[in-house]
Amino acid sequence: MRICVKFSREGFSKYLAHLDMQRMFVRAIKRADLPAKYSAGFNPHMNISFAYPLGVGIETRGDYLEFFTTEDIDIAAAEQALRLQMPEGFGVQAMGELDEKTGKLMALTQQAEYRLEGFCPEFAAWVQAFLQKDSYMVERERKGKVRTIDIRPMVKECVFLEDGAIRLRVDNSGSASLNPTLLLKAAAKESGKDEMRARIIRMELYTVTEDGALQPITALFA
Amino acid sequence: MIDTAKLDQILPLVEKPGRYIGNELGCVKKSQDLPIRFLFAFPDVYEVGMSHLGSTILYHLTNEREDTYAERTYAPFPDMQEQMIKAGIPLYSLETYTEASAFDIIGFNLSYEMCYTTVLSMLDLAGIPLLAADRKDSPIIMAGGTCTYNPEPLADFIDLFVIGEGEEVNNELLDLYAEHKRKGLDKQAFLKDASAIPGVYVPSLVEVTYHEDGTVAKIAGENLPVRKRFIENMDTAYYPEKLIVPNVEIVHDRVVLEIFRGCTRGCRFCQAGFIYRPVREKNLETLMAQAHRLIAASGYDEMSLSSLSSGDYSCIEELSVRLLDELKDKHVSPSLPSLRVDSFQKEYAQKMQNARKSGFTFAPEAGTQRLRDVINKNVTEEDILRGVGYAFESGASTVKLYFMIGLPTETFEDLDGMVELVGKIRDVYYKLPKEQRNGMLKINVSASSFVPKPFTPFQWEPQNDTELLHEKQRYLREKFKGMKGVRFAHHETPISFLEAVFARGDRRLGKVLLYARQAGSQFDSWQDHFNLDWYTEAFEKAGIDPKFYAYRERSLDELMPWDHIHCGVTNEFMLRELRRAKAGKTTPDCRQGCLRCGFEGVCGK
Structure with a gap:
């Protein structure tokens, strides 16, 4: 089984x-x-x-x-x-x-949804500006190699919730994935800060069905 | 409770933060309002401390008490210490994040001499004054473990020592503490009453005076000598039903089944072989029941046996066969460490090879029969070659060999003997038909430097000086260079030197520890953190010559700094063994006939 x-x-x-x-x-x-x-x-x-x-x-x-x-x-x-x-x-x-x-x-896993809490106002402002852009290039280091990637298209949905948190849905597959800490790093860099922090909670992992619909993995349970 | 929000801020900045978070499966949760809060403190990192069996037993045993909540803490690594100091977070417990200074009693385990400055650094981090004389309202600081057989170097810092096995005496101490606390605790009154408990040593109640030549003149105090405590019946002795299953990988990440205490071999260099007497075995059924219970409760997939010489367990073959058979379906593989070469049987080798694909370890300790006779390591070259032969035939191609250099009476001929022995082991392998060999042979030769220890027949002997040890290491390295597949490793001599100083030191060394700590010493057994200069300066500042402790041959009637502590083996026996050693005479395993070491009448009961 x-x-x-x-x-x-x-x-x-x-x-x-x-x-x-x-x-x-x-x-x-x-x-x-x-x-x-x-x-x-x-x-x-x-x-x-x-x-x-x-x-x-x-x-x-x-x-x-x-x-x-x-x-x-x-x-x-x-x-x-x-x-x-x-x-x-x-x-x-x-x-x-x-x-x-x-x-x-x-x-099967294609996208992930996160909840971001407890970040500074500068980060919120940076996210607002980020969402207005079509493209946002950052450097990402993986296994010692530094690559420049566009992270904007990886953000599928980003909503400011009433309780002040952010709901963020991003690409999360073998070919493209975005760790929310990259956003914090990018924001910190642009604001000239050493670092920015937030509580990051992964809320769900999604798969995409053949007709393009988004489904949590639990939907696949028999 | 410490500010856990601050802790959350610093944990991302340190290596392996998982070791600082606690709350593992099996860790004990209790009310914090109990009369006694006890903190087990291990002066090394989490991965090392969590692997220590004695602490595990005592932690769970203490938590069986309704009036006590026992928690744990380990030494934060320097990167974590730095962050803790910056954030204002003191040393804390892993169960409830309570400051160490808020506990009633802190109990340190002392497993090796080179942890002493880490004890001090933990007290520093807890905000507790280092010197016992400076402490008023702070917790009672106690210590137990192997090193407490000569507790003197830590006499200035520790309020009370427990000598021997803690299962019974700890409870007696806690009963006494509870009584004193009910009345309103007066630390001095408590310590005085505690010193009357057999096995408890309160150094501040004992006065030591010295001769002009620096040797001990007199040790005076009440309730002396302090006799070590030990459990008589291992089958009825407490053994935890559950283990704490760590969240991060620890050194011994497996079920550890203690099969017996003590050792009958009488190797003359081995302190454990004397201080842990008498031999007390658990019976097979007790062991099988404990094995099954601990495996079910932990989910571990490995199990190892713990004792000083597992091959000597009277039912070792039956035990191994049953463990292998009964644990197979549970996907648990047992491994049998520290096998004595002469007890190494062929079937065994095969079974072990089936059980775990790991190398075989042999500890001839010395390179020639002459020297093996001096140290009473009762194995012959024939035993060793037969043992490795079995190992090779069953598919092994890696063997580890443990030797010591600097043993009493050692000459360069004995070193040549090591090299010859390694050569003969290679011959055994390459004489096997090629299809039976499992690739290139690898022999890892490790030579540690001999450290004379108290409560051994060699306690009067000088240690080889650093120069001579270096010369011997160089000599061996050269000799092994040309041998293919042989890797030679040796211990750092400065660490062995300091180990020798503190192992046989007196309480005047407290100053040295204090100064070395103030200079930065801690984690001295960790190569990266050890700094000899800090010690050298500390000795100078304290006006103490470390060579006096390490390199001096004691006269046989000299009063030793630990002579008020009794381990049960008599001084007469030690002297007899020393004489036999000097004469190159072996002493048989005492299972073949009682040698009257001091435990006659208790042993084998």
Whole structure:
């Protein structure tokens, strides 16, 4: 069975690195006694994969991981069992079965929605100006290589909410993805500040259907 | 509670912030209004401290008490310290983010001498005066662990030491503390009463005087000697049902199953082999039950056995077979560390090879039979070659060899012996038919510098001076250079030198620790943070010659700075072992016949 877990991580647990989080989930799945499938080979390990890595310092209420089981399981019971094994700061939002024929979670994920809180007024002003532009080039360093990319087209939707937060929907796929910290960096650079900070919460990951409609990953649950 | 919003501001600026956030699965949550707040403090980074089994046991045991909430703290790395100081955040606990200074008692674990300045830096960071004499309302500072068998170098800083295993004595101390706190705590009165508890040492109540030549003249005080505490029955001894499962990868990131305490081997250089006597095993069923419980509660996929010499466990084969069989379906692989070469069996090697694809480790310690006899490492070259032979036949192509240099009576011939032994090990490998070999042979040779320790037959012996150790290292490096596949590594001699000074030091060294700390010393076992100059200057400022402690051969009737602490093994036994060592005579494993080390009558009960 192909199982997908929607999870949250909030508070200081945002400071865990991707590998740490992966290890945490493997252990939680073991403690919950779910019959997860292991890889073949000399050092078998549980295969779990995440929809998209979550940067250190970023919280989430809508991230996903998947794994296979060796036998069919009762999803509601498994969801409850896994929830009980979450360390503080982590939560299981939902669990569902995915069609084995659809692609890997990572390939399905196309866009991400974020909530930005607690930023300075200068950042808000910068975002307003940014949204008026057609193009905004920034330098991004990845694996030691610096590339200049246009981040404006990656922002699909950006709304100032009544509570003062920003709702931001961006590209989040293998070919194009925008980490909101890049916006903070760009804004800081343009305002001549050392840094700008905000609380960043990933709210949802989306896939795009064949007819172009946006759907949260949970919509794919069988 | 510290300002966690400020903490949130600094965590993005430091390396591995996950080690500073706590709240791991299995960490204990309790009311903060309990009568006793106890803070376990480990003077090293989280990854090291969290791997320490003794602290894990005591943490959970203490939290079994209804009147006590035990929490943890570890030494923040210098980058984090810098940010904490800038942000005004003191040392805090990982359970409730409570300032260390708000606890009733802070208990440090002292596992190695080179952590002493880190203890001081943690007190600094907690805003607690370093000198016990300067502390009035601050927490009681106590310490336990291996190094407390010679607690003297820290006498100025620690209010009380616990000597030996803490399971029982900690509870007796906390009972006493609870009583005193109810009445309104008077620290001096508490310490005086505490010193009457067997195994508790209060250095401020003991006076040490010295001869003109610098040696100890007299150690005077009540309730002396302090006798170490130990648990008699390991099957009924407390072992936690749950572990804290860390959120970041720690050094020993696995279930650790303690199978026995003590060691019967009697290697003469090994302090642990004497201070942890008598040997007390857990029975097989106790171990299997604990293994299953801890695996289910942690979700770990690795398990290791802990003891001084796991191969000596009386049911080791049955235990390994059962662990391998019963844990396989749970996707848990057990590994068996610190195997003695002479207990290394062929079947074993194969099973281990199946269980984990890792290298094999052998510790001949010395290069010739003569020197192995001196140190009573009762293995022969034949044992070693047979052991590596089994390992190679079962598919291993990497072996680790541990040697020591600077052992008493060592000559360059003994170093040549090391090189020859490594050569013979290579021959064993290359004599195997090619299809049985698993690629290029790799031999990692590690030579640490011998540090004479208290409570060993070598406690009277001088350490080799730095120059001689360097010469021996250079000599070996040259010899191993031409051998393909051999990698030679050695310890830093300045660190071994200081270890020797503090291991056998007296309380006058407190000044040195204080000055070294003031100059910047901490994390001295971390190469990047160690600075010999800070110590050199500290010795000068304190007017103390470190060579007096490291390089001096003690006369056999000299009063040692730790002579008021008793580990249970008698001085007569140590002297007898020293004489035998000097005569090149071995002493058999005491399971073959009691040697009357001081535990006769207690041992094997």
